[in-house]
Amino acid sequence: MSPAVAPEPSAPFGSWAGGQITPNAHCLLQGNPSPMTLDGTNTWVLLPPGGTEAIVIDPGEDEAAHQQRVVDHVAERGARITQIVLTHGHHDHSEGAPRLARLTGAPVRAVGAGHDDLGDGDVLRVSGLEARVVTTPGHTADSISFALPGDHALLTGDTVLGRGTTVVAHPDGELAAYLDSLERIRALTGDGEVTSILPGHGPTVPDAAAMVEFYRLHRRERLEQVRAAVADGKRTADEVVAHVYADVDRSVWPAARMSVLAQLEYLGV
Numbered sequence: 726m727s728p729a730v731a732p733e734p735s736a737p738f739g740s741w742a743g744g745q746i747t748p749n750a751h752c753l754l755q756g757n758p759s760p761m762t763l764d765g766t767n768t769w770v771l772l773p774p775g776g777t778e779a780i781v782i783d784p785g786e787d788e789a790a791h792q793q794r795v796v797d798h799v800a801e802r803g804a805r806i807t808q809i810v811l812t813h814g815h816h817d818h819s820e821g822a823p824r825l826a827r828l829t830g831a832p833v834r835a836v837g838a839g840h841d842d843l844g845d846g847d848v849l850r851v852s853g854l855e856a857r858v859v860t861t862p863g864h865t866a867d868s869i870s871f872a873l874p875g876d877h878a879l880l881t882g883d884t885v886l887g888r889g890t891t892v893v894a895h896p897d898g899e900l901a902a903y904l905d906s907l908e909r910i911r912a913l914t915g916d917g918e919v920t921s922i923l924p925g926h927g928p929t930v931p932d933a934a935a936m937v938e939f940y941r942l943h944r945r946e947r948l949e950q951v952r953a954a955v956a957d958g959k960r961t962a963d964e965v966v967a968h969v970y971a972d973v974d975r976s977v978w979p980a981a982r983m984s985v986l987a988q989l990e991y992l993g994v
């Protein structure tokens with residue numbers, strides 16, 4: 726089976742720098758690039774033009790300079806941060822939340838990690854802007870996305886990234902849930918509610934439908950490869966990783982191993 730070809734990302738590696746992406750969404754890129762965080766963590770500020778209240782999605786890793794930059798950015802626009810929300814609990818998204826909460830007095834809202842106060846369909850409102858919670862478990866059990874109807878955009882955290890593909894972080898993440906979440910996002914792109922994706926890492930995705938299709942194809946192909954590796958006598962997760970992810974940089978093998986464990990669980994092996 727030939728590998729799925731990723732849709733052209735909007736910016737080549739190294740050139741993504743964040744900025745004002747939609748009328749209501751501004752990305753402040755944290756300076757923490759790595760094989761797992763790609764260009765770094767995208768901290769999203771939701772603030773309508775002329776608005777006085779802002780939502781921050783994913784404050785990033787705990788880093789005084791980054792969280793202060795978020796506060797300063799909003800203050801320079803004549804607004805203040807009134808809500809902090811998390812796409813999921815991984816440290817590269819959530820670790821800076823307590824610091825940002827101390828700096829702003831804003832509450833932190835999320836699913837999981839003692840924050841179970843956001844649920845599917847909840848609508849966050851600031852200064853006339855609406856962001857609707859879409860639960861998208863799979864990367865982790867607590868992964869959620871946020872739909873911005875006014876911008877036809879979906880903030881996906883690590884469920885769909887700006888380049889490459891994501892990890893199903895077994896045992897917390899589950900492949901069946903992840904595949905269901907891709908179908909949910911696909912349905913949103915199909916009816917035109919969502920045309921672009923604002924991811925947790927990497928550049929924004931201007932063609933959401935094409936990227937979701939790529940993700941679905943990629944997952945099906947990897948699953949077939951894992952199935953074939955097992956049929957071929959590969960038994961341990963490490964053996965399957967070495968076989969199936971031979972073309973992938975070894976620095977991401979530990980992450981690939983989690984995805985393989987999720988796939989073996991899905992296959993009932």
Ligand SMILES: [Zn+2]
Nearest residue numbers: 815817883925
């Ligand atoms: Zn992440």
